Amino acid sequence: MTRTIARESSADWVLCPGCHVPVYGKRLHRNARVCPECQVHLPLTAEQRLTQLADDGRYELLPLEVAGNDPLRFTDTVPYSVRLDQARQRTGLNEAVLCARAFIGGSPVVMAVMDFRFLGGSLGTAVGELITVAAETALAERTPLLIVTASGGARMQEGALSLMQMAKTSAALGELDRAGILTIALITDPTFGGVAASFATLTDVIVAEPRARLGFAGRRVIEQTIHQQLPPEFQTAEFLLDRGFIDMIVERRRLRLALGRLLRVGAGTRQPTAPEVADPVIRSHQQLSEQDPWRSVGEARDIQRPTTLDYVSMIFEDFLELHGDRVSGECPAVVGGLAWLDDRPVMVIGQQKGHDSTELIRRNFGMPRPAGYRKAARLMRLAEKLGVPVVTLVDTPGAYPGADAEEQGQAVAIAENLRLMAALTVPVVSVVIGEGGSGGALGLAVANRVLIFASGVYSVISPEGCAAIVWKDPARAPEAARALGLDARTLLRLGVVDGVIPEPAGGTGADRLLAADRLGAALRHSLYGLSRLSRGELGVDRRARFRQFGSAVTIEAELRTMSEEAH
Structure with a gap:
């Protein structure tokens, strides 16, 4: 219907x-x-929400006949059964959620939309069943799932049976994870309790309306229980975005557009076509002229060089930035999100500096904290789930060395990324667009193909740090730069990078469009070449690439072994 x-x-x-x-x-x-x-x-009713989001305001309700009952014969001032009847008469709904099929931005989606008018959108057995069946429908039809939340929490009148719905719905979303099906939550005001602590925050992407409140315990419960004074913005979408718990805030009139862009990626991926332009990448160090490494350091740090977001705007289409690590915070030194490179979706992640002091300070000079690496890991896991290639752009003097970063597990966050990237079964291409500093750079650069711009640098330590440690004299940094072999030509000779992208005369900052054209062409050629490998072969290729450093083991030997084992 x-x-x-x-x-x-x-x-x-x-x-x-x-x-x-x-x-x-x-x-x-x-x-x-x-x-x-x-x-x-x-507030919107469930029907109003469905009509606002669906293309042309049209949707088809799922043929589900599920309605709540009164398992405990619960009575407060009136019997629970009477409250259910009153809610049905007042809203015209059987329960606090409507489930439907629709198209948003031309992409199919299964939607489960909660209605706060029905007993505060509380999570009872019927609501849990409807959400679960919607997820199972999305699984059967291999269609993305969108859940629009509006709830005060679990339904007390159904006791522990209501509590069980948190586990039931969470398990259903887990099935969608294993099947590689995109899930999205749209948080509306309010979303609390058992809903917030289950399906509302387990989706791949969490979108919120402005000022929407999300949390486990509400303000009144917190203030009355532990007598803690809370800031006015506590638990609002803006508060949560700053702390890394949601991906984006979208005003209502733009929701259909934003959701449509996300669903377009979730609708499936296509194999890339062969690039129409020549590969600009230089593969032999003998084709490169020697350059003073210390000069390369200065050019790599040039504030006029294009940043990650500059390249994203010039190379990719429909970039949708995703925020937060869902654990501890939002790190502005790492940016990432879904985008399109020609006819193929990709996950773009990079370190972000800036072109002036204000931006540099806000972005922490491109030095990520643990939340930045954890955000990158979350996005890479999403790319793995959806079968989307990962492109990382490296430009950092190193991971942030502050005490707070150490307290938050900087070493662990980087180590986790190294292990995760080594195991990904989607294509991964990394490009050092400026400065590649130590493990802070490697945390985004365990890739099938690692490229570098001609004036980029990649080193175990900064020249200044090396000079201070080895010679006890930071002034000998130019000498350290030459000793470290951090320039593009040396890195290519050593096999640390697989190719060098030539820069325009005067550097990438002198002609940003030309630099972007060359970077885009290099990415297209690398991804097209990797598309010929199976998902299993991609992981082997990447591990073997790093296995060979200091060893006689080669990529070809690893792939040959894998092929023999398969037969």
Whole structure:
């Protein structure tokens, strides 16, 4: 059955709960129920939400006949069974969630949309069953799942049976993970308790409306239980974005566009076509002229060199930045997200510096904290799940050496990335676009193919650090640079990098478009070549690439062994 939205409430004027200004009802409806004065996002019914998000406002309800009952014969001031009947009469719904098939941005999706009007959107046995069946439908049809949350938490009137729905729905999302099916949560205000601690925060991508609240225990519970004074913005989407728990905040009028861009990636990937331009990468060090390594250090650190985000804007299409590590924070020194390179989706991740002091300070001079590496790991796991290639752009003096980074597990975060990247079964291409400093760079550079711009550098330590340790004299940094073999020509000769991308005259900062064209061509050729390998072969290829340093073991020998074992 196809449904469309009922008309907005017949009320001529609506008092905004945010700014307390009367808003003309029809104007509010035209504005997607967002106050035009203060931008507060007013609640939507499940039907209104489905119509706003679905292409042309059309959706097909899933034929599910599930309704809550009264397993405990619970009674407070009135029996629970009476409350259920009242909720059904008031809302016209059988339960606090509607499940439907629809298209968003031309991509198919299964949607489960909660309605706060029905007993506060609480998670009871029927809601848990409907969410689970929606996930199972998405699994059977191999279609992305979108869950729109609005809930006060688990339904007390159903006791421990309500609690069990947290585990049940979480297991259903786990099945979608194993099947490689994209899941998205849209957090609306409010989302608390058992819903927040299960399916709302287990999806691949978490999108939130502005000022939407998300948390396990609500403000009132916290303040009354432990008497702790909380900041006004506590548990809002903005508060959570800064702390790495959600991917993005999207205002209501742009939700369909943002969700459509995500779903386009989840709809499936295509093999890349052969690049139409020549491969610009130099593969032999003998084709490169010698350059003073200390000069390369200066050029690699040039503030005018394009940054990761500069290259993303010039090479890729439809980049959608994802934020947060879902554990401890959001590190602005690492940026990443889904994008398209021609007809193929990719996960782009890179260290981000800046072109002025303000940006450099905000980005911590491109020095990631543990949250940055954990964010990168989360995005790489998502790429692995969706079968999407990973492109990393390296540009960092090194991982942030502060005390707080050590307290948060800097070494562990980098080590985890090295192990994760070695095991990925999707193509991985890394490019040193400027400065590759120590393990902080390697944490994003365990790749099938590692490239470097001609004036880039890649080293175990900075020349200044080496000079201070070895000669006790930082002034001997130029000498250290020559001794470290950190320049592109030496790195290519040693096999540390697989190729060198020539730079425009005057460096990448002198002609950004030409530099981007060459980088884009290099990425296309590398990904096209790797597309010929199976997922198993990609992992072997990458491990063997690093296995050979200091060893006689070669990539060819590893692949040959794998082929013999397969037969």
